[in-house]
Amino acid sequence: MANLKDLSKQKALFTGGHRACAGCGAVIIARQVLMAAGPNTVVANATGCLEVVSTIFPYTAWNVPFVHSAFECAAASISGVEALYKSWVRQGKYNKKVNFIAFGGDGGTYDIGLQSLSGAMERGHNILYVCYNNEAYMNTGVQRSGATPKGADTTTAPVGKVKKGKEQFRKDLTEIMVAHKIPYAAQSVVGNWRDLTSKVEKALAMDGPKFINVFQPCRLGWSYDPEMTCEIGRLSVETCVWPLYEVVNGQYKVTKPKEKKPLVEWIKLQGRFRHLLKPENKQLLDELQTATDKNWEDLLRKESLTSPAAEPKPSQTLR
Amino acid sequence: MANSNIVARTGNEAMAEAMRQINPDVVAAYPITPATEVVQIFAGYVADGLVDTEFVPVESEHSAMSACIGSSSAGGRTMTGTSSQGLALMAEMLYIAAGLRLPIIMADVNRALSSPINIHCDHSDTMMVRDSGWIQIFSENCQEAYDNMLQAVRIAEKARLPVMVTTDGFIISHGMERLEILSDADAKSFVGAYKPENYLLNFEKLITVGALDLQDYYFEHRRQLAEAMKTSKQVILDVAKEFGTKFGRTYGLFEQYKMDGAEIAIVAMGSTAGTAKVVIDGLRSKGLKAGLIKPRVFRPFPKEELADSLKGLKAVAVMDRSDAMNAQEGPLAVEVKAALFDASASSGANKTVLDYIYGLGGREIKPEDIEHVYNDLSEAAKGKAKQKVTYLGVRE
Ligand SMILES: Cc1ncc(C[n+]2csc(CCOP(=O)(O)OP(=O)(O)O)c2C)c(N)n1
Numbered sequence: 001m002a003n004l005k006d007l008s009k010q011k012a013l014f015t016g017g018h019r020a021c022a023g024c025g026a027v028i029i030a031r032q033v034l035m036a037a038g039p040n041t042v043v044a045n046a047t048g049c050l051e052v053v054s055t056i057f058p059y060t061a062w063n064v065p066f067v068h069s070a071f072e073c074a075a076a077s078i079s080g081v082e083a084l085y086k087s088w089v090r091q092g093k094y095n096k097k098v099n100f101i102a103f104g105g106d107g108g109t110y111d112i113g114l115q116s117l118s119g120a121m122e123r124g125h126n127i128l129y130v131c132y133n134n135e136a137y138m139n140t141g142v143q144r145s146g147a148t149p150k151g152a153d154t155t156t157a158p159v160g161k162v163k164k165g166k167e168q169f170r171k172d173l174t175e176i177m178v179a180h181k182i183p184y185a186a187q188s189v190v191g192n193w194r195d196l197t198s199k200v201e202k203a204l205a206m207d208g209p210k211f212i213n214v215f216q217p218c219r220l221g222w223s224y225d226p227e228m229t230c231e232i233g234r235l236s237v238e239t240c241v242w243p244l245y246e247v248v249n250g251q252y253k254v255t256k257p258k259e260k261k262p263l264v265e266w267i268k269l270q271g272r273f274r275h276l277l278k279p280e281n282k283q284l285l286d287e288l289q290t291a292t293d294k295n296w297e298d299l300l301r302k303e304s305l306t307s308p309a310a311e312p313k314p315s316q317t318l319r
Numbered sequence: 320m321a322n323s324n325i326v327a328r329t330g331n332e333a334m335a336e337a338m339r340q341i342n343p344d345v346v347a348a349y350p351i352t353p354a355t356e357v358v359q360i361f362a363g364y365v366a367d368g369l370v371d372t373e374f375v376p377v378e379s380e381h382s383a384m385s386a387c388i389g390s391s392s393a394g395g396r397t398m399t400g401t402s403s404q405g406l407a408l409m410a411e412m413l414y415i416a417a418g419l420r421l422p423i424i425m426a427d428v429n430r431a432l433s434s435p436i437n438i439h440c441d442h443s444d445t446m447m448v449r450d451s452g453w454i455q456i457f458s459e460n461c462q463e464a465y466d467n468m469l470q471a472v473r474i475a476e477k478a479r480l481p482v483m484v485t486t487d488g489f490i491i492s493h494g495m496e497r498l499e500i501l502s503d504a505d506a507k508s509f510v511g512a513y514k515p516e517n518y519l520l521n522f523e524k525l526i527t528v529g530a531l532d533l534q535d536y537y538f539e540h541r542r543q544l545a546e547a548m549k550t551s552k553q554v555i556l557d558v559a560k561e562f563g564t565k566f567g568r569t570y571g572l573f574e575q576y577k578m579d580g581a582e583i584a585i586v587a588m589g590s591t592a593g594t595a596k597v598v599i600d601g602l603r604s605k606g607l608k609a610g611l612i613k614p615r616v617f618r619p620f621p622k623e624e625l626a627d628s629l630k631g632l633k634a635v636a637v638m639d640r641s642d643a644m645n646a647q648e649g650p651l652a653v654e655v656k657a658a659l660f661d662a663s664a665s666s667g668a669n670k671t672v673l674d675y676i677y678g679l680g681g682r683e684i685k686p687e688d689i690e691h692v693y694n695d696l697s698e699a700a701k702g703k704a705k706q707k708v709t710y711l712g713v714r715e
Binding site: 039040042044051052055056057058060062063064065066067069070072073075076077079080081082083084085086087088091094096098115116118119120122123 | 376382388390411520522527530531
């Protein structure tokens with residue numbers, strides 16, 4: 001595993017000069033993923049913040065081959081690139097080792113792009129799909145997505161006189177990916193570079209479809225000061241609202257925080273949850289804490305169920 | 320003359336056969352009646368190891384075209400096939416393929432659009448995407464479907480535009496006909512090898528494909544696409560000429576059937592043209608001076624050439640196999656009439672109509688631009704006609 005010093009000495013594959021907001025987590029993800037992947041990488045990107053801030057013609061922030069076609073099809077586009085690679089290798093026209101990585105926001109991944117993502121995973125392309133998950137459609141102005149948590153204030157699920165932000169829990173895309181029985185699925189977070197880069201390295205060393213869901217606080221959509229992005233990322237893990245874990249060939253491995261902090265510590269830093277701190281909304285806040293606890297316990301249970309120690313003993317032969 | 324083999328094939332089989340001989344690097348496709356067989360037969364070739372193609376059986380037509388875009392921008396010769404609702408689902412990506420100037424080739428089997436749902440032939444699917452920037456080549460029969468597919472590869476790669484070759488659903492796709500198939504060697508040497516200029520898998524020269532264009536560049540890129548469509552006419556003619564010289568079957572932008580001395584004519588595309596020929600033969604033997612114009616290429620539209628061939632006629636009928644739902648007339652009639660109108664204007668019989676294309680991609684339109692239009696109009700009214708189409712406010 002690379003150390004920070006080595007990584008920082010590398011040629012930047014995702015460069016500065018892009019137009020992202022100050023404190024944007026998406027570009028941190030792009031930069032760190034490419035650091036871990038290295039220069040022999042082709043990137044496909046879904047429409048969204050990351051793409052619009054990094055490829056304003058005639059400029060590009062990508063020092064690797066890059067393709068953007070549309071919103072819902074980063075997984076399908078990278079499938080095509082990888083298919084050509086296979087064809088050329090088989091024909092003896094190409095022999096370089098290449099990584100294929102697709103980036104999509106949560107909207108382009110959980111919602112409109114779910115079909116193409118699922119298709120690509122099922123077909124078994126040798127690709128890594130990285131969802132930078134800021135829990136809403138940021139590029140079009142903070143609309144709710146399938147990744148938006150219950151209670152969050154968004155422009156299409158706003159807090160009003162009778163409604164308290166998004167009414168549904170988010171869908172669990174990482175588990176949907178695990179259900180595809182792909183060799184590698186993981187969750188990571190902005191603010192833990194070592195976790196992210198080592199997961200990318202590990203994923204790329206494996207053959208077949210890989211998925212990493214990277215939690216990404218968005219300073220504009222979540223409403224906090226730009227310097228807090230990484231801090232809020234780390235707090236997401238410490239409160240267990242976004243556990244770090246990986247599933248390697250069906251086996252869960254959870255990175256546990258030293259101490260599990262109450263959810264409210266994370267909530268109170270974000271403008272999108274401002275209303276939850278009012279006494280009349282205490283019940284909703286409690287409900288979110290309960291759900292977070294349950295998800296965390298479920299995850300730990302999955303870890304112990306899939307650990308090699310939990311392998312069922314061979315049943316006794318009946319005589 | 321080159322070797323060829325006479326066989327009996329349906330249109331779908333003919334197209335699949337052409338695809339086998341083309342041996343593309345990647346085919347990504349999703350099934351839809353009546354086009355399904357094309358990729359189904361081709362999948363058989365892949366399974367038997369007869370081609371080097373990586374076949375990507377995607378989960379939708381949208382993903383089919385997205386994967387084609389990925390493969391083509393990565394540098395591969397890339398093909399697909401679809402019809403009707405499939406083409407409609409691809410629509411978003413068709414525009415992107417053309418805008419990125421990717422030489423993707425598609426077998427498009429014409430079928431009506433829903434609703435009501437219907438699986439049979441009309442041209443509304445192809446017409447729906449007529450402004451997407453794809454070259455559109457119509458085929459009258461199996462032979463043309465096969466010949467057009469082979470030519471499409473060359474046209475796409477030279478013009479740097481995607482090409483769809485259409486057949487009429489069921490009428491051609493499922494109709495068994497006599498087909499002259501080239502030898503594999505002849506087909507292969509005609510198609511040649513593809514050498515992309517800039518491509519993703521070239522790490523010596525990094526490229527960013529599909530960047531964001533704001534008000535400052537979008538218009539120029541769309542203007543370049545429009546120009547590529549115009550210049551593709553000559554590419555299509557050159558490729559057809561070479562094909563004719565090598566294999567003895569000649570093609571153009573459109574076909575003229577019994578137009579010498581014709582007084583009346585119809586304009587029809589696809590299989591209907593074949594039917595019309597039979598009718599014309601009958602009429603001619605009765606002394607009626609009837610002819611046919613069969614547009615082979617609908618995009619780019621062969622405006623001047625077509626108007627010229629219609630000019631001496633007493634009456635023309637356009638056969639439209641789709642309705643534009645525009646409270647006016649079918650799409651082919653609109654195009655033909657526009658062509659005729661311009662032709663008669665240049666001979667002084669009609670008043671001038673000028674067209675200004677402006678404001679693409681948010682480009683600003685200023686009062687002085689509009690003043691400029693008024694000045695042009697005053698000149699035109701005095702008989703000093705300006706160019707017909709002006710791209711207003713674009714840098715050329
Ligand atoms: C078919 C289609 N529908 C809608 C859009 C508009 N659109 C562009 S980006 C975007 C939201 C992107 O959200 P997400 O994927 O979460 O990424 P983020 O902007 O947060 O980075 C939307 C709705 C589009 N480009 N294409």
